[in-house]
Amino acid sequence: MGFFSKRVDRQLQAYQQELIETHYREVDNMYKQIRGWRHDYRNHIQVMKAYAAKGDWEAIRNYLDLLDQDLTTVDTVIKTGNAMTDAILNSKISLAKSKGIRVIADAHIPVKLKSSEIDLCCILGNLFDNAIEASLPLPEDKRLIRVYMDMKNTQLYISFTNFTAGKKLPKLGGRFRTTKGEGHGFGLVRIDAIVERLEGYISRNSEDGAFTTEIRLPQV
Known part of the structure; x- marks a missing residue:
């Protein structure tokens, strides 16, 4: 039993490290996009200065209309009040949208977290991936x-809901089964382990057409 427990723990640690590295790559990609936008808008400013020097106000108005349309596509920024959470949520929202998945997010963290930001990122990353x-x-x-x-009183409340193919997910040994391979299975175990260590609460509910995970993490 001790050998098996250590083996599982090593696999969990390896998966957590892989998850963190994946998140950092996603965040780095998001920041590269932001740097690209900054570079583009420097060029846009130069173009408008050139129009202004010629007094071509109609060209400036048309250019501003185009920029306004362009800005409406840059709508991935979620501001929770916690920088690392913002980075993970925005990177995952961008990933979801690239796969044709609409995301409706309403996220606020108005207090300094008691729990580790790495723990929270592991939870959010797994929830989004699933x-x-x-x-x-x-x-x-x-x-x-x-x-x-x-925040709900002194607890950070997290809720994720996604629509499914209309079937209620099966359970095995009291847990919802994952159909996505070993790594994802360890991800679910990791969420449970983090929530338990932080003395939080987790609930999963599968109804026809939707799957919801609710988590509460104490912050006092």
């Missing part, structure tokens, strides 16, 4: 992930 994977079999117009985070 929701994205479960959404892919659906037609694009049916793909939707709802994310809600806020």
